[in-house]
Amino acid sequence: MSSLGELSTFAAASVRMATPLALAGLGEAYSERSGILNIGLESIILSGAFCGFMAANATMSLALGVLAGVAGGLLMSLLHAYLSVSCRADQTIAGLALNFLAAGLTSYAFLLRFGKSTDLPRCPVAPPIAIPVLSDIPLLGPALFDQNAFAYASFATVALSVLVFRRSEWGLSLCAVGESPQAADSVGLSVERTRYAAAAVNGALGGLAGAAITLGSLGFFMENVSSGKGYIALVAVILGRRQPLGVFAAALLLGAADALQFRAQAMGLGIPSQAFIMFPYVATVLVLLFSIGKGSEPAALGKSFDRSRR
Amino acid sequence: MRALGLALSYAASGLVLLAAAAGAIAAAGCDPAAAAAGFARGAFGSVYGLSEVVVRATPLALAGLGVALGFRAGFFNIGSEGQIYLGAAGATATALLFPGLPPWALAPLCLLAGAAAGGAWAAVPGLLKARFGLSEAINTIMFNYIAINLVGILVRTLLKDPANPLPMSPRLPEASFLPVIVPGTRLHAGFLLALASAAFVAVLIGWTKAGFRMRAVGLAPRAAAACGISVAGNVLLASTLSGALAGLAGASEIAGVHHRLLEGISPGFGYLAIIVALLGRNRPAGVVASALGIAALQVGSTAMQRSAGVPTSIAWIIMGLLVALILARPTLFRSLIGAEGGKR
Numbered sequence: 158m159s160s161l162g163e164l165s166t167f168a169a170a171s172v173r174m175a176t177p178l179a180l181a182g183l184g185e186a187y188s189e190r191s192g193i194l195n196i197g198l199e200s201i202i203l204s205g206a207f208c209g210f211m212a213a214n215a216t217m218s219l220a221l222g223v224l225a226g227v228a229g230g231l232l233m234s235l236l237h238a239y240l241s242v243s244c245r246a247d248q249t250i251a252g253l254a255l256n257f258l259a260a261g262l263t264s265y266a267f268l269l270r271f272g273k274s275t276d277l278p279r280c281p282v283a284p285p286i287a288i289p290v291l292s293d294i295p296l297l298g299p300a301l302f303d304q305n306a307f308a309y310a311s312f313a314t315v316a317l318s319v320l321v322f323r324r325s326e327w328g329l330s331l332c333a334v335g336e337s338p339q340a341a342d343s344v345g346l347s348v349e350r351t352r353y354a355a356a357a358v359n360g361a362l363g364g365l366a367g368a369a370i371t372l373g374s375l376g377f378f379m380e381n382v383s384s385g386k387g388y389i390a391l392v393a394v395i396l397g398r399r400q401p402l403g404v405f406a407a408a409l410l411l412g413a414a415d416a417l418q419f420r421a422q423a424m425g426l427g428i429p430s431q432a433f434i435m436f437p438y439v440a441t442v443l444v445l446l447f448s449i450g451k452g453s454e455p456a457a458l459g460k461s462f463d464r465s466r467r
Numbered sequence: 468m469r470a471l472g473l474a475l476s477y478a479a480s481g482l483v484l485l486a487a488a489a490g491a492i493a494a495a496g497c498d499p500a501a502a503a504a505g506f507a508r509g510a511f512g513s514v515y516g517l518s519e520v521v522v523r524a525t526p527l528a529l530a531g532l533g534v535a536l537g538f539r540a541g542f543f544n545i546g547s548e549g550q551i552y553l554g555a556a557g558a559t560a561t562a563l564l565f566p567g568l569p570p571w572a573l574a575p576l577c578l579l580a581g582a583a584a585g586g587a588w589a590a591v592p593g594l595l596k597a598r599f600g601l602s603e604a605i606n607t608i609m610f611n612y613i614a615i616n617l618v619g620i621l622v623r624t625l626l627k628d629p630a631n632p633l634p635m636s637p638r639l640p641e642a643s644f645l646p647v648i649v650p651g652t653r654l655h656a657g658f659l660l661a662l663a664s665a666a667f668v669a670v671l672i673g674w675t676k677a678g679f680r681m682r683a684v685g686l687a688p689r690a691a692a693a694c695g696i697s698v699a700g701n702v703l704l705a706s707t708l709s710g711a712l713a714g715l716a717g718a719s720e721i722a723g724v725h726h727r728l729l730e731g732i733s734p735g736f737g738y739l740a741i742i743v744a745l746l747g748r749n750r751p752a753g754v755v756a757s758a759l760g761i762a763a764l765q766v767g768s769t770a771m772q773r774s775a776g777v778p779t780s781i782a783w784i785i786m787g788l789l790v791a792l793i794l795a796r797p798t799l800f801r802s803l804i805g806a807e808g809g810k811r
Contacts, residue, residue, distance in 0.1 A: 253738060260783050
């Protein structure tokens with residue numbers, strides 16, 4: 158194979174790996190901008206992957222699978238919003254609780270439905286859709302214009318999110334609620350409603366990310382299929398500073414690291430693959446370290462808001 | 468009247484949990500009563516079952532004490548998992564480096580090395596928080612992944628057993644083993660260590676100046692600073708001690724149970740430790756009790772799978788639901804208890 162061909166395969170693989178990270182990361186960016194740090198992103202993705210798979214397996218319809226995946230993500234995210242917004246519970250503990258709950262529920266329900274059979278139950282997989290002309294561009298074509306619907310959805314979400322954050326009133330109120338809930342409340346914005354709405358966006362996109370795993374690439378479900386992607390998506394959100402383009406670029410970088418790790422394993426370089434897997438986490442700590450004092454975090458991130466208190 | 472409402476709200480939470488567990492068991496097509504009997508027999512019905520509960524509880528109690536100690540000083544340590552891994556690696560490396568030492572020296576040295584490794588690993592996010600104000604929530608999670616992968620590299624390179632194709636260390640010299648305290652079981656001296664650590668944390672937090680300072684920093688950092696207490700210094704101290712306890716948990720797993728370093732040495736003990744600390748209300752005695760409870764839940768559900776065919780993942784459902792109910796209880800049952808102001 159020519160080196161250009163190899164590079165283009167690698168680029169396409171990176172975008173494929175990045176798709177769930179980008180979708181979930183963009184959703185989390187909405188949530189974090191409104192002041193909710195949702196460590197339970199993993200549970201949203203897992204629930205989306207599971208519900209999407211179950212529906213698609215039962216009906217053999219991709220569309221119904223995607224809908225169910227979004228619903229599954231919404232369920233977990235709204236539960237987190239209930240705990241952290243309505244109950245004013247610690248957001249991190251609430252997220253961890255949901256991660257336990259989703260891991261348990263999905264694995265339990267999957268075993269109940271299918272038992273411990275050796276042949277994996279399957280579901281349809283979204284095929285790649287080549288966009289005429291554009292997909293023939295060398296390198297960029299296969300990477301950007303010969304992907305499945307989930308990847309295109311992530312591109313569209315990036316564009317839409319740029320508009321929402323920069324141009325829409327709702328995007329502005331989202332930031333207001335995340336920066337200073339007291340001030341937002343005093344001008345008549347409902348902090349609760351805005352945070353619930355942000356959580357809903359997070360759940361829908363995270364659920365879609367989960368569906369992108371089972372319906373977009375694997376075609377089956379197994380216990381803990383999200384395998385830490387929720388935490389890696391959190392990394393993408395920090396690396397990308399909660400900006401849509403930034404989150405997407407970070408997701409691409411993380412996807413490329415993932416693709417590289419598979420390549421390195423296949424080539425047998427003698428370096429343990431853990432060295433590659435570790436890389437994004439080290440990068441995150443370094444980025445956090447170098448962004449000290451730049452104030453990129455919403456001021457009220459992680460803090461619950463109580464109207465009756467000052 | 469208020470006390471009654473409070474009791475009722477706890478009882479209602481308990482009922483919700485029981486109903487959910489029974490519902491899940493019934494959904495699996497099993498008889499809840501038979502499953503419950505299997506659960507109880509497995510966890511409490513024999514000396515061996517009981518000993519397994521205590522073996523499980525040991526790392527949970529140690530790491531849970533660490534999380535609780537950090538909590539009291541305002542350091543939310545989600546990084547126990549990574550600190551357990553590094554503690555295990557530290558203990559393993561020590562045992563392999565000094566195989567000739569007598570048991571009275573090598574076993575304590577391994578535990579010490581584990582505590583030091585765990586403490587050092589936690590001190591980094593502690594320092595980042597203390598010095599630069601970086602949130603520990605994300606950093607400690609990142610450090611978990613880094614530590615787990617570091618151990619993955621170690622068992623393939625420096626600490627690998629050359630005689631074994633699998634990624635694991637050689638079996639450690641027997642001088643590093645913690646003694647078994649009930650013959651015929653796996654129950655080892657690590658549990659006594661956990662009890663001693665609980666007493667240590669209780670005295671430190673409740674009875675010493677250093678503990679008072681850490682609590683002050685946890686409750687009101689600005690007030691503490693105004694009284695001349697160093698916030699940064701105490702956050703660093705608390706994070707290091709917190710990590711040292713988790714490292715001790717990892718070392719005790721190596722010296723007491725596995726006797727070699729493996730990948731997946733901790734099946735999420737570090738995350739469970741957060742639940743343990745939460746259930747134990749960050750009090751040392753409470754932490755030990757809740758560690759035993761969570762361990763019983765896990766051992767019992769394994770037995771329930773054998774006897775009644777209920778998938779073990781039910782333990783995860785119950786734990787997740789339990790924490791969610793603890794968080795939601797004051798709001799869910801507001802009408803029963805009125806507003807539980809201020810206190811947490």
